[in-house]
Amino acid sequence: MxxxxxxxxxxxxxxxxxxxxxxxxxxxxxxxxxxxxxxxxxxxxxxxxxxxxxxxxxxxxxxxxxxxxxxxxxxxxxxxxxxxxxxxxxxxxxxxxxxxxxxxxxxxxxxxxxxFLPGCPVWKDELTAGRVDVDFAAAVGRSIAAIHAATANSESDRQDFPNDAMFRALRVDPFFLHVAQKEPALAPALYALADDLIARKIALVHGDVSPKNILVSADGPVFLDAECAVFGDPAFDPAFCITHLLLKAVWLNDDRLTQAATALVETYRAGISWEAADEVMLRAGKLTAGLLLARVEGKSPAPYLTDPEHKRIVRDQASALILAPQPADQLVANWKRTYP
Ligand SMILES: Nc1ncnc2c1ncn2[C@@H]1O[C@H](COP(=O)(O)OP(=O)(O)OP(=O)(O)O)[C@@H](O)[C@H]1O
Ligand SMILES: [Mg+2]
Known part of the structure; x- marks a missing residue:
């Protein structure tokens, strides 16, 4: 039958x-x-x-x-x-x-x-509804760092995730190179950022750590949607996630979202065991700047960021940060949700 x-x-x-x-x-x-x-x-x-x-x-x-x-x-x-x-x-x-x-x-x-995990909302929906749990954000940072620490310098993980071409097609090209073509003044910095991201082979990167790909379970965060996974630069994952939190902080003008980004960066930093934390933080800061701009200028814009003033706040800060990078922890601490 x-x-x-x-x-x-x-x-x-x-x-x-x-x-x-x-x-x-x-x-x-x-x-x-x-x-x-x-x-x-x-x-x-x-x-x-x-x-x-x-x-x-x-x-x-x-x-x-x-x-x-x-x-x-x-x-x-x-x-x-x-x-x-x-x-x-x-x-x-x-x-x-x-x-x-x-x-x-x-x-x-x-x-x-x-x-199927029943009764586990998507973190993005929780944040959008105004339920911002800073401790949960801290757990997200801790979990990502745990995966990076467990896979850092692993030859078998490097061989199991040789997805450079896919990562370039889904992440490097649309988020960094596409914007570089539109922004001549920022292009050298964005090309250098893309080259560095492609070249670094350090740990297993999820590649899409967005609040829409994290379920909120009673035991903490559950990560979905690892289609872009690659053996690459771990700094990409915290950068990708805090980008979403900082964009939402502007959109909703809610300081708790900036606090969530701060908590995520702090716990992530505390979990860095494979290289100097300052170096990872600086790369994460540079990547965050590029990703922030990509979310207003790139091929995959944040759908909720439609207000021209919100876009301007993100674009101005991101452009300045691409030219004068700050480590991710500093970037988050200095992030402005509104302009006076
Ligand atoms: N194991 C699961 N338990 C409960 N819900 C799930 C599970 N897997 C996926 N979902 C639900 O399905 C949605 C889409 O899953 P996923 O993100 O893996 O797919 P996707 O096609 O890559 O989505 P997108 O492109 O929108 O990110 C999730 O946001 C979540 O709501
Ligand atoms: Mg998804």
């Missing part, structure tokens, strides 16, 4: 052929029974189809990478990143099993199934 599937909810429906593949993969892994299988689209999904599926052993999440990202600009990405994400999830779970969902099966098309 052919597998039966259906799509429910307000999101996209799924392609019949590939969904059949997925359902067959789930059956082969023993994650769904022989009856009807319902794929319920979950929110998000710029780069992947993400569905919730109710199996006999409880709800699971199925994630399948898309060859073309759902953003305004054309943005292609190899689907192999799905397999790389699985590898990151397993590696990070080995560091601390509370900070990532358990992978249950790998499926056709570089898709995979993981355990």
């Amino acid at each position: 052919p597998p039966i599937w259906s799509a429910r909810g307000s999101g996209r429906s799924c392609d019949v052929t590939e969904a059949v593949d997925i359902v067959e993969g789930l059956r082969a892994a023993g994650l769904v029974g022989e009856g009807d299988v319902t794929l319920e689209p979950l929110t998000g999904g710029v780069s992947c189809d993400v569905w919730k599926v109710d199996g006999p052993a409880g709800p699971i999440v199925v994630k399948r990478p898309l060859p073309q990202l759902r953003v305004a600009a054309e943005w292609l990405a190899p689907v192999e990143r799905g397999t790389s994400e699985v590898r990151w999830l397993r590696r990070a779970r080995g560091v601390d099993n509370r900070i990532v969902p358990e992978v249950l099966a790998e499926l056709p098309g570089h898709a995979f199934a993981m355990r």
Whole structure:
């Protein structure tokens, strides 16, 4: 009997052929029974189809990478990143099993199934609703540093995450080089930043530590969405996350978001064991400056930063910081949410 599937909810429906593949993969892994299988689209999904599926052993999440990202600009990405994400999830779970969902099966098309975590809101939604937990931000910094410390200078991790081309396509080009082309005065600094980021091979980087990719569980942060994982410069991860917090601090004019960024940087700094903390902090500060500008000028702008005054506050500070860098801890301490 052919597998039966259906799509429910307000999101996209799924392609019949590939969904059949997925359902067959789930059956082969023993994650769904022989009856009807319902794929319920979950929110998000710029780069992947993400569905919730109710199996006999409880709800699971199925994630399948898309060859073309759902953003305004054309943005292609190899689907192999799905397999790389699985590898990151397993590696990070080995560091601390509370900070990532358990992978249950790998499926056709570089898709995979993981355990669904019930009752865990996305951190971005919490922050946007005004529920800013500074201790939670501190836990985020601690967990990222723990993964970096566990993987620093590891030859096997370097070999398992040789994703330089993907990291360039999804991070370096759109965030740094695209902006450099538009901003001649900042271009030399941004090109140098990009070259340095590409060259450094230090630890396992998640590559997308954004509040929208962190679930708030009773045990602390749970990290999702490691499609951009690469063996590279660990400074990128705290920089990426504090960028989001600083942008939201301007958008919502809420000092607790700056405090959250401060807490994240402090705990991250305390966890740096593989090189001098000052050096990581300086690189993180430079990257944060570039990422802040990219979020107002780049290919992946922060969707909520539409007010021209908010954009100006970010653009001015980021441009100045690209030309005169500050370590991440100092940058956060000096960040202005408003102009007098
Ligand atoms: N294991 C899980 N448990 C509970 N919810 C999950 C789980 N995995 C994913 N989700 C939900 O699905 C959403 C999308 O997941 P994920 O970020 O991995 O996919 P994505 O397609 O890369 O999304 P985006 O491109 O929007 O970042 C998450 O924000 C979260 O709400
Ligand atoms: Mg995501």
